[in-house]
Amino acid sequence: MNRFDYVRPSSVSEAVAAGAEPGSAFLAAGTNLLDLMKGGIARPTRLVDVGRIPGLDAIETLPDGGVRIGALVRNADLAYHQEFARRFPMVAEALLSGASAQLRNAATTGGNLLQRTRCPYFYDTASACNKREPGAGCDALAGENRQHAVLGWSEACIATNPSDFAVPLAALDAVVEIEGRGGRREVPLTDFHRLPGDTPQIETVLAPGELIVAVRLSADAAAFAGHARYLKVRERTSYAFAVVSAAAALRIADGRIEAARLALGGVALKPWRAREAEAALAGASPGFESFQEAAALALAEARPSGDNAYKIELARRVIARALTLAAAGTPERLPALPGSPFASGGSLHD
Amino acid sequence: MTDPMPGLTGPRARHGSTLGQPLTRRDGVLKVTGAARYAADNHPPGMLYAVLAVSRVARGRVTFLDVEAARAVPGVVEVMTHANAPRLATDPDEKTNPFAFRLNVLQSDRVRFPNQPIAVVIAETLEAATEGAERLAPRFDEEPARAALDDGEVFTPAVVGAGSPADVAHGEVEAGLGAASHRVEATYDTPAQYHNTMETHAVVAAWDGNRLSLDLPSQALAMTQMRLGQLLGIMPGDIHIRSPFLGGGFGSKAGVSGPQLLGIMAARLLGRPVKLVLSREQAFGPVGHRAPTRQTLRLGADGEGRLTALHHHTRTATSSFDDFYEAASGASHSLYASPAIRTSHDAVRLDTGTPTFMRAPGEAPGSLALECAMDEMAEACGMDPLAFRLANYAEVEPMTGRPFSSKALRECYEQGAARFGWAGRPLAPRQMRDEAGLLVGWGMGTATFPALMFQGQARAVIRADGTGLMETGAHDMGQGAWTALAQVAADGLGLPIDAVEFRAGSSDLPDAGIAGGSAHMATAGMAVHEAAAAAIARLADLATGDERSPLFGAGNAGVVARDGRLVRRDDESRHESYADILARAGVAEIEGRGRAARDPAAGADYAMHAHGAVFAEVKVDPELGQIRATRLVGAFAVGRVINPRLVQSQLYGGMIWGLSFALHEKAVVDRRSGRVMNANLGEYHVPVNADVPPMEAILVEEHDPYVNALGIKGVGEIGITGSAGAIANAVRHATGTRVRSFPIGLADLLA
Structure with a gap:
């Protein structure tokens, strides 16, 4: 419980200036940061509360048909925004498969992208963690690592990114709008998170003080709305992080796949875009064989980082299933259990 | 004593008021409005906040604590370490009775498990105490941790569970196995589990000289009072414990825990009231857990599917410094008929906190392994699982030959199977799919739990105005004691429930025994019943012996108590109100x-158990392995049901616990450090609402004249037994894969 300053800027430019000061951390809903502070994992000396900056909580349709999601739009508000959910159904499905209703009501668009890994060795301050303390080592490597990464990991870090939301965003070529002291810039979501390499403590491309102000999806992304699903396999039906998840979207014409979008969650320290699989699907006829091939391509580079080889085979199956579901067409209504292989929630008393 | 149930003494419309009626919880409104005052809700004037610093190492010594840095935090009043903690009147390592667990309360620098308290920081605010605890920056002389069942030297404990022999045999097991037509040998692993009461262990302690006032959630007020008296060197009667509500106990609040004692010691050290509340993470260690087990079952059966032998062996773990052994093999003592049964245990010592009683101790993991093994044998015999269990139905207690005091298990099987629709279940696994292509499996398990009873007392008063008072130091852990015991009181006193003031949850009331072993309703309920009967008998003496009473000459057995009046049994037109009887006699009140x-004779002559049968349906995604229970039907014979609403809730809760056992719960322990890596409710999975299927708990009629006069057997734990095994068996039936390591996860089903 270190002492810290708290400032509440009233504009993005004020926030960016304040956030650039050493030791500062942006606070939005705090659904992750406050837990990290209580556990002594994050120790900012100053919280810059961006939660009340006006103008960041809008969902806007852009002239070209895309959508711009303000950084402070709550996860629940976005998922239940009818027009958004109709055009980007797998994003809504991913959002509703994450966390709990209470957390979704609070958590923000920008904050979701910046949530930290759930690796237990990151949270346990008595364990060695290169992400928490660069150079300390990684106790997960020879530890309890059934949930850890099978793609893109390094000896320095085998953690995964826990976000559901980021997975369909990666698949759909979302763009992150960032504001810093030097002005505004844009980064594709697939480039926003970094793989661990030798510097797992550097998790995103954000420079100190840079603030996510919005996330954009293009009209092109909405063209996948008819065949888009998010599938999340987890150890309980709700309120659990993905063991493996997949966002799969297809554009199908005349019985052929015109274009495919595919990304995985729970397998790497970033949402994992599977471009080789997408390329193989383009032009193929949708079906078991092409989906299997895509799945194999997506996992071609995978290797276990510990006691987690099962995740590689599981990921292949999740991809094949997600593509099958997508090919069958996006359901009219979001399923009662979003992202779940158990589509219907069942009634309490039938 | 402040009234723990304000607003509940006045009249209140409810449906039903006597035994057998589904009264709603009398404390329900207080709980949903937040008015119910739990231990940590108390703030006596001048109170300080205490926060624990705990060990990150599993074994070793504390070599350094930066006490100065902690003291330097503004608001910190004191730092209590092994250097300055008050010494106790009785060594907390002394085993004064088998239930007095050894406590780690800063009497030395020794560390014996992760999360052991190593210091207490006491401050004017919770924030200052928290910050102070962080600044202690402890250093340790660390020794290697022994964290897993394979890490210790195996030995056979003298006793297991609550004092049962570790190794018991009846008949010739090896001969029975040798002669069998079918043999099954299988090993089942269950992980360490933590109670995870919603209310973590807490205490608010205030000393006044040598008198001690405590707000402390307790499942055993009198036992806790006694232990604290010994440890603190004061008279137990000088300790007043208030425990009107517990946010769950499950066995972990049966005695005082080390952290709670530290709060009491801090209050004594500083001469001011102190509050100490465990964080969720800190509750993974010093307040007990269920030890891991590795159970090996060896079964033999003849050509007709009758058991020829049953050997149930359990390896479990205890701490390095104390003894508690999960008596998992005990589940095989009394359930199935076999000419030869052996139940045995051995154990290792690990650097963990001491395991303890956790809801259905022994029976929960034991029933799971036994029901899986029975299913494996049914399959080996080519029999339906229910038919196989019926073929091995125990008409008498198999190991002793004693009759059962009552046993409506056959009816449980019948009613449960009928309601579930068990008939027509394909014998072979992996035969059923739903319309979405998911694998569907049906499994079953037999539920059983001993019908225990402890000693308890109660005091009843009939007041001048004709109302009643009932006092007993009973414990409401959420199970509904406030309501069900008041029903027994009202019935016994012949009064509407709103005319009885019911007091419980305080150590200055008569000892109601412990709320554990599913025995609280039988124990406290019978004490209440007897106290009411004694008061009514005295009232009847007053009336029937007075010639001015319309009841004169009826004899005290010739009247019944009903609606605040004594009524002549043989002439209901003759009656008199309690108030009139007392007024004429010039007596302010009478007490019973x-x-x-x-009854020791009944206890010796009869085997006493509750029984049930649980039927489960699960669905499994054939490629992804994800599992979901979709239907649970239980039928339970538990003797007399005082309040069917509360009893069903208890059974549902138990069944969900069984689901949790089969599919979710596991403490993930780092083999190197011994630390629990998922010490939080986000990662230590228990079922969420979406995991809980439609459930039914059928209450099967059962009258038992031997367990106690009320015929109560107890319902707190039996719901777990049978359920976990039924779900595991359903997974096998759905997939064809037999998983023997729990909880069953999707990775187990990916092959």
């Missing part, structure tokens, strides 16, 4: 005292 205990 009741004691409850099992």
Whole structure:
């Protein structure tokens, strides 16, 4: 419980200036940061509360048909925004498969992208963690690592990114709008998170003080709305992080796949875009064989980082299933259990 | 004593008021409005906040604590370490009775498990105490941790569970196995589990000289009072414990825990009231857990599917410094008929906190392994699982030959199977799919739990205005004691429930025994029943012996108590109100005292158990392995049901616990450090609402004249037994894969 300053800027430019000061951390809903502070994992000396900056909580349709999601739009508000959910159904499905209703009501668009890994060795301050303390080592490597990464990991870090939301965003070529002291810039979501390499403590491309102000999806992304699903396999039906998840979207014409979008969650320290699989699907006829091939391509580079080889085979199956579901067409209504292989929630008393 | 149930003494419309009626919880409104005051809700004037610093190492010594840095935090009043903690009147390592667990309360620098308290920081605010605890920056002389069942030297404990022999045999097991037509040998692993009461262990302690006032959630007020008296060197009667509500106990609040004692010691050290509340993470260690087990079952059966032998062996773990052994093999003592049964245990010592009683101790993991093994044998015999269990139905207790005091298990099987629709279940696994292509499996398990009873007392008063008072130091852990015991009181006193003031949850009331072993309703209920009967008998003496009473000459057995009046049994037109009887006699009130205990002769002559049958349906995604229970039907014979609403809730809760056992719960322990890596409710999975299927708990009629006069057997734990095994068996039936390591996860089903 270190002492810290708290400032509440009233504009993005004020926030960016304040956030650039050493030791500062942006606070939005705090659904992750406050837990990290209580556990002594994050120790900012100053919280810059961006939660009340006006103008960041809008969902806007852009002239070209895309959508711009303000950084402070709550996860629940976005998922239940009818027009958004109709055009980007797998994003809504991913959002509703994450966390709990209470957390979704609070958590923000920008904050979701910046949530930290759930690796237990990151949270346990008595364990060695290169992400928490660069150079300390990684106790997960020879530890309890059934949930850890099978793609893109390094000896320095085998953690995964826990976000559901980021997975369909990666698949759909979302763009992150960032504001810093030097002005505004844009980064594709697939480039926003970094793989661990030798510097797992550097998790995103954000420079100190840079603030996510919005996330954009293009009209092109909405063209996948008819065949888009998010599938999340987890150890309980709700309120659990993905063991493996997949966002799969297809554009199908005349019985052929015109274009495919595919990304995985729970397998790497970033949402994992599977471009080789997408390329193989383009032009193929949708079906078991092409989906299997895509799945194999997506996992071609995978290797276990510990006691987690099962995740590689599981990921292949999740991809094949997600593509099958997508090919069958996006359901009219979001399923009662979003992202779940158990589509219907069942009634309490039938 | 402040009234723990304000607003509940006045009249209140409810449906039903007597035994057998589904009264709603009398404390329900207080709980949903937040008015119910739990231990940590108390703030006596001048109170300080205490926060624990705990060890990150599993074994070793504390070599350094930066006490100065902690003291330098503004608001910190004191730092209590092994250097300055008050010494105790009785060594907390002394085993004064088998239930007095050894406590780690800063009497030395020794560390014996992760999360052991190594210091207490006491401050004017919770924030200052928290910050102070962080600044202690402890250093340790660390020794290697022994964290897993394979890490220790195996030995056979003298006793297991609550004092049962570790190794018991009846008949010739090896001969029975040798002669069998079918043999099954299988090993089942269950992980360490933590109670995870919603209310973590807490205490608010205030000293006044040598008198001690405590707000402390307790499942055993009198036992806790006694232990604290010994440790603190004061008279137990000088300790007043208030425990009107517990946010769950499950066995972990049966005695005082080390952290709670530290709060009490801090209050004594500083001469000011102190509050100490464990964080969720800190509750993974010093307040008990269920030890891991590795159970090996060896079964033999003849050509007709009758058991020829059953050997149930359990390896479990205890701490390095104390003894508690999960008596998992005990589940095989009394359930199935076999000419040869052996139940045995051995154990290792690990650097963990001491395991303890956790809801259905022994039976929960034991029933799971036994029901899986029975299913494996049914399959080996080519029999339906239910038919196989019926073929091995125990008409008498198999190991002793004693009759059962009552046993409506056959009816449980029948009613449960009928309601579930068990008939027509394909014998072979992996035969059923739903319309979405998911694998569907049906499994079953037999539920059983001993019908225990402890000693308890109660005091009843009939007041001048004709209302009643009932006092007993009973414990409401959420199970509904406030309501069900008041029903027994009202019935016994012949009064509407709103005319009885019911007091419980405080150590200055008569000892109601412990709320554990599913025995609280039988124990406290019988004490209440006896106290009411004693008061009514005295009232009847007053009336029937007075020639001015319309009841004169009826004899005290010739009247019944009903609606605040004594009524002549043979002439209901003759009656008199309690108030009139007392007024004429010039008596302000009369008192009756009741004691409850099992009749020793009945206890010796009869085997006493509750029984049930649980039927489960699961669905499994054939490629992804994800599992979901979709239907649970239980039928339970638990003797007399005082309040069917509360009893069903208890059974549902138990069944969900069984689901949790089969599919979710596991403490993930780092083999190197011994630390629990998922010490939080986000990662230590228990079922969420979406995991809980439609459930039914059928209450099967059962009258038991031997367990106690009320015929109560107890319902707190039996719902777990049978359920976990039924779900595991359903997974096998759905997939064809037999998983023997729990919880069953999707990775187990990916092959």
